[in-house]
Amino acid sequence: MRVNPVSGQVLAGPLEPVYVYEAPVRLWHWVMVVAMLFLMGTGYMIGRPPPSIGGEATFHYFFGYIRMIHFIAAMVFAVAFAVRVYWAFVGNHSSRAIFLPPVWNLSWWRGLFSQLGYYLFLKKESERWVGHNPLAQLAMFAMYTLGSLFIIITGLALYAEAWGWGTWPMNIMGWVFVVFGDPQMVRTLHRLTMWYLLLFAVIHVYMVFREDIMSGQSVVGTMISGIRTWKGAPRA
Amino acid sequence: MTETDTYYALMRRQGISRRSFLKFCSLTAASLGLGEAGAQQIAQAMQTKQRTPVIWLHGLECTCCTESFIRSAHPLAKDVVLSMISLDYDDTLMAAAGHQAEQSLEDTIKKYKGNYILAVEGNPPLADDGIYCIPGGRPFVDKLRHVAKDAKAIISWGSCASWGCVQAAKPNPTKATPVHKVITDKPIIKVPGCPPIAEVMTGVVTYMLTFDRLPDLDAQGRPKMFYSQRVHDKCYRRPHFDAGQFVEHFDDAGARMGYCLYKVGCKGPVTYNACSTVRWNEGTSFPIQSGHGCIGCSEDDFWDRGSFYDHLTTIRAPGLSGIEGTADQIGLVAVGVAGAAIAAHAAVSAIKQARSKTRNDRVSEVEK
Numbered sequence: 001m002r003v004n005p006v007s008g009q010v011l012a013g014p015l016e017p018v019y020v021y022e023a024p025v026r027l028w029h030w031v032m033v034v035a036m037l038f039l040m041g042t043g044y045m046i047g048r049p050p051p052s053i054g055g056e057a058t059f060h061y062f063f064g065y066i067r068m069i070h071f072i073a074a075m076v077f078a079v080a081f082a083v084r085v086y087w088a089f090v091g092n093h094s095s096r097a098i099f100l101p102p103v104w105n106l107s108w109w110r111g112l113f114s115q116l117g118y119y120l121f122l123k124k125e126s127e128r129w130v131g132h133n134p135l136a137q138l139a140m141f142a143m144y145t146l147g148s149l150f151i152i153i154t155g156l157a158l159y160a161e162a163w164g165w166g167t168w169p170m171n172i173m174g175w176v177f178v179v180f181g182d183p184q185m186v187r188t189l190h191r192l193t194m195w196y197l198l199l200f201a202v203i204h205v206y207m208v209f210r211e212d213i214m215s216g217q218s219v220v221g222t223m224i225s226g227i228r229t230w231k232g233a234p235r236a
Numbered sequence: 237m238t239e240t241d242t243y244y245a246l247m248r249r250q251g252i253s254r255r256s257f258l259k260f261c262s263l264t265a266a267s268l269g270l271g272e273a274g275a276q277q278i279a280q281a282m283q284t285k286q287r288t289p290v291i292w293l294h295g296l297e298c299t300c301c302t303e304s305f306i307r308s309a310h311p312l313a314k315d316v317v318l319s320m321i322s323l324d325y326d327d328t329l330m331a332a333a334g335h336q337a338e339q340s341l342e343d344t345i346k347k348y349k350g351n352y353i354l355a356v357e358g359n360p361p362l363a364d365d366g367i368y369c370i371p372g373g374r375p376f377v378d379k380l381r382h383v384a385k386d387a388k389a390i391i392s393w394g395s396c397a398s399w400g401c402v403q404a405a406k407p408n409p410t411k412a413t414p415v416h417k418v419i420t421d422k423p424i425i426k427v428p429g430c431p432p433i434a435e436v437m438t439g440v441v442t443y444m445l446t447f448d449r450l451p452d453l454d455a456q457g458r459p460k461m462f463y464s465q466r467v468h469d470k471c472y473r474r475p476h477f478d479a480g481q482f483v484e485h486f487d488d489a490g491a492r493m494g495y496c497l498y499k500v501g502c503k504g505p506v507t508y509n510a511c512s513t514v515r516w517n518e519g520t521s522f523p524i525q526s527g528h529g530c531i532g533c534s535e536d537d538f539w540d541r542g543s544f545y546d547h548l549t550t551i552r553a554p555g556l557s558g559i560e561g562t563a564d565q566i567g568l569v570a571v572g573v574a575g576a577a578i579a580a581h582a583a584v585s586a587i588k589q590a591r592s593k594t595r596n597d598r599v600s601e602v603e604k
Contacts, residue, residue, distance in 0.1 A: 063478055195566065
C-alpha cells in the first residue's frame with residue numbers, strides 16, 4: 001500500500017489495516033469526551049443556575065458541588081490536553097495531525113478541496129486516508145485544538161480569581177484579564193468558547209458516523225482499537 | 237501654612253487630641269493591612285515628615301468621587317486628609333475662586349515642582365481639541381498635561397479617570413479618555429469605582445503621604461490592598477451562592493430571605509473592589525446588602541457590558557445595530573443551524589447513496 005507521507009492519502013493498493021491511533025491518543029480521546037460532557041453540563045449551570053433550593057444555607061452545598069465537579073473535570077481536561085501535546089512530540093505521524101496541519105504542502109490542499117467536493121456531493125467517492133483527511137484535520141485544529149487551548153487558558157484565569165491579585169495563581173494567569181480587558185469579558189469569551197466546542201462536537205459526531213458508513217474506511221472503531229480497516233475496492 | 241508643617245502639627249492645630257491621632261494611625265494601618273508596627277510607622281512619619289502637597293483636578297465627571305471622599309467614616313480621615321489636600325488646589329472644595337484659584341494652582345506647581353501629587357477626578361475628552369470640557373477657559377486636557385508635567389505621581393480617582401466610565405461608553409462622542417492613556421510618563425495609581433469607597437480613597441492618600449511611595453499595584457494599576465479580591469469573594473450572601481439559593485425576581489421569597497443575587501445580574505463575581513468588606517457610609521451597608529446586585533462600577537467598560545440585570549453579557553454583532561444576543565443565544569443558534577445543516581446533509585447523503593445503489597443494481601442486471 002502506497003501512502004502520501006504528508007497528507008496520509010492512500011495512493012495505491014493493496015489495502016492493509018494500519019495502526020493509526022496509539023493507546024495514549026485513544027485514552028486521551030475518551031477522557032476528553034467524558035470531561036467535556038461534565039464540563040459543558042456543569043458549565044451551563046454555572047452560567048444559568050438551576051432553580052433555587054430551600055432550607056438553611058448551612059446544610060446545602062449544591063451549587064458549590066456543581067462548581068467543584070466543573071473544576072475537577074477542568075483539571076482532568078487540561079492535564080489530558082497537556083499529555084496529548086507531549087505525545088505529539090513522541091508519538092507517530094497521526095499524533096501530530098491535530099496540532100500541525102501541513103498548510104505548506106500542495107497535495108494536502110488538493111486533498112482538502114477533494115474532500116470538500118465530496119461533502120458537497122460534487123464527487124461521488126471519497127479518497128481514502130490514513131488518519132484524518134485534510135478537511136477533518138483543519139477542523140480539528142481550528143475548533144478542537146485552538147478552542148480547547150483558549151478555554152483552558154480563560155478557565156484557569158477565572159479559577160485563579162478565587163485567590164485574588166498578588167497570589168501565585170493570579171501571578172501566573174493575571175495577564176489574561178489585562179489582554180481581554182476585564183473579568184466579565186473573559187467570562188463571556190469562556191462561555192462562547194464552550195458553544196464553539198459544542199458546535200465542534202456536534203459536527204464531529206455526525207462526520208465520524210457518516211464517514212464510518214459511507215467513506216469506505218473504519219472511523220469510529222479506529223478510535224477504539226487504533227486500527228484503520230478498509231471496505232470496498234481500492235480506488236483507481 | 238508653611239512648608240515645615242508636619243501632619244501631626246496640622247492635626248493638633250485643628251484641635252485633634254494625641255489620643256485621637258494615634259487611633260487614626262492604628263485604624264489606617266489596619267485598613268491598609270499593615271499590622272501593629274504599621275501604626276507606629278504611620279504615627280512616626282506623620283510627626284516627623286513634611287506634608288506632601290496635593291493638587292486635585294476635575295475633568296469630565298459628576299463629582300461623586302468628592303462627594304464620597306468627604307463622607308469618609310473616620311472623622312480624622314475626613315477633616316485632616318481633606319484639609320491637607322484642599323489647602324493647595326481643588327476646584328470644588330477650595331475657598332478661592334476665579335483667577336485667584338488659577339493663580340494658586342500655578343503657585344503650587346512652581347513651589348512644589350516635582351514633589352506634589354496630582355489627583356485627577358474625571359477624564360479629558362479629546363475630540364475636537366478637547367472642547368467638551370473647559371475649566372478655567374481652556375481645554376481640560378491641556379490643564380491636565382500642564383499640571384502632570386511636574387507631578388511626582390498621579391492618582392486616578394474613580395472610574396472616569398481610571399477607565400473612562402459613562403462618558404466613554406460607546407459610541408463615546410466626546411472621545412473621553414482615561415488619564416493613563418493621556419499621561420504616559422508618570423506613575424499612575426487607579427482608584428476605580430463610581431464613586432470609589434471613601435475609606436479606600438483616604439487610605440490610599442494616607443499611605444502615599446506617609447510612606448512617600450505608591451502602594452503595591454496589581455497588573456491593572458489598582459492598589460492591591462483594596463482591589464485584589466472580588467466583591468463576591470467576601471460577600472455575606474456567598475453561602476447562599478454555594479448552597480444554590482438564588483433570588484429569581486426582586487419581589488420573590490428568595491429576595492426577602494436575602495438569597496444570592498447572581499441570577500438577577502449581580503456583577504460581584506466579576507468586580508474587584510472592597511465593598512463587601514469596607515462597605516459604605518460608616519460601614520452601614522453596600523448595594524448587595526440593600527438587596528440589589530452589584531453593577532460592577534469599578535470595572536472597565538461596565539456600561540458596555542450589557543444589562544445590569546443579566547449575568548451574561550450582551551454581545552452586539554459588529555456593524556449590525558439591533559442584532560444582539562448573549563453568548564448562550566449565539567451558541568444555541570450556531571448549534572441549531574449546525575444541527576439543521578447536518579440533518580439536511582445526512583438526508584441528501586442517504587438519498588444519493590440509495591440512488592447510486594439502485595443504479596449499480598441496474599448496471600449489474602444489464603451486465604448479466
